Amino acid sequence: MPPKTEDWTSFYSQMKKRSGLDLNLYKQDQLQRRILGMMDTKGAKDLDGFWKIIGTSDTEVQWFMDKLAINVSELFRNPEKWREMENIILPELLSRSNRLRCWSAGCSYGAEAHTLAAILDEKFSGQHTVMGSDIDAAALDQAKRGEFTENDIRFVPKNYQDKYFERTANGWQAKPSLKKYLTFKRGDLLADRFETGFDLIMCRNVVIYFTDAAKENLYSKFFDALKPGGILFVGSTERIFSAKELGFTTTIPFFYQKPMEGKATAWRNAS
Ligand SMILES: C[S@@+](CC[C@H](N)C(=O)[O-])C[C@H]1O[C@@H](n2cnc3c(N)ncnc32)[C@H](O)[C@@H]1O
Structure with a gap:
């Protein structure tokens, strides 16, 4: 029964x-x-x-x-969004600060956090930090080890593959040069109080199992956790319909910006 x-x-x-x-x-x-x-x-x-x-x-x-937790992920997941990240979003954020504070919320085994760390190191080297958090302790242990499978690596551009990842007996391992940007910690997005002062929050493919009310509350907490001008990056099926009511502006799909007080920013003219 x-x-x-x-x-x-x-x-x-x-x-x-x-x-x-x-x-x-x-x-x-x-x-x-x-x-x-x-x-x-x-x-x-x-x-x-x-x-x-x-x-x-x-x-x-x-x-x-x-x-x-369904923790499917991969490096450079949705490569076209990472190109927008590299060409539009990061330059916009770096026009105001050369020390970006970034958070991969619901990071699973760390593919998204490692992707961002690799792009930052390759294109915008500086004292940036990328924090990954997840509710799944086993996935976080793997994230800390920086271990990836053959499937995880398939969208990684060749120059990134050579520079930041090396082959192991079972797959791939991130090289130590990425580690200096990364920290991983356990956290429940639905229960925790968030740290503040982030330039970039990535929360992709996490909220699909949450109720609408839980999603609204989460996005509102992310808004508060961002600096003015900071950007929230969500998954490619996760358009935020109430973005305007929450206070976000957007031009590029799936990137939402907390406005600078009264100022239009360069990226809004970018697409
Ligand atoms: C599909 S993975 C997404 C990984 C990565 N963001 C990506 O897009 O490739 C979803 C992750 O959300 C995590 N998650 C689910 N509920 C959560 C919660 N309440 N707090 C924190 N993480 C959660 C799961 O443990 C899982 O690792």
């Missing part, structure tokens, strides 16, 4: 108490389908039995969170 509403409510509330993760903020159809799949994997007959198995140890709770 499928779980009843009150079974889900009780499971969510136990998970919130145990880990801080608020499952009410995820789209319910997809979420519940995935949890039912995990119950099968663990041989649990109902949600109560499932909680008895996974609620008992930090390792099991972490397993649940890792499974919940």
Whole structure:
């Protein structure tokens, strides 16, 4: 028998108490389908039995969170957007500061953060920082090691491949020259208070499982976390329909800018 509403409510509330993760903020159809799949994997007959198995140890709770996260990524994902990043967005940001503070929010195993670090080093070398955060501890461990698969590397331009990545027995490894820009830490975008003062926030392919209300709240928190003139970069299916109401301006699809007080900026004439 499928779980009843009150079974889900009780499971969510136990998970919130145990880990801080608020499952009410995820789209319910997809979420519940995935949890039912995990119950099968663990041989649990109902949600109560499932909680008895996974609620008992930090390792099991972490397993649940890792499974919940779909952490597909790759280096230079959507290459045309990275060309816009290199040719328009970064020059615009660097016209005001030569020390960019950047954040890859929902970074998975670090492909996006490594991509940005490589472009910065190659084209705009300086004392920039790129922080990656994710809810998935296993993905973050891989991000810290800078390990990538053959598939991850397919969109990396040859000159970047040669300069920043080397072949290993199992795939590819980022060279130490990228490490100086990068830090990775665990965080829940739906629960945390954010640091502020970012020039660039990238949050791509993360919000697809969030409810509309959770997305609005997240984008509003990103707006507050950006410096005036700072830019939010979202995934290629994640247009922000309420961008104007949230205070963002945009010209190039999927890049949203927090306005400089009263000033039009160069990139708005760029496309
Ligand atoms: C598909 S990956 C996106 C990786 C990268 N941004 C990209 O576009 O290639 C989505 C990531 O979002 C993370 N995620 C999901 N919910 C999250 C939350 N509440 N807080 C932080 N990260 C979350 C997942 O763990 C997963 O690694």
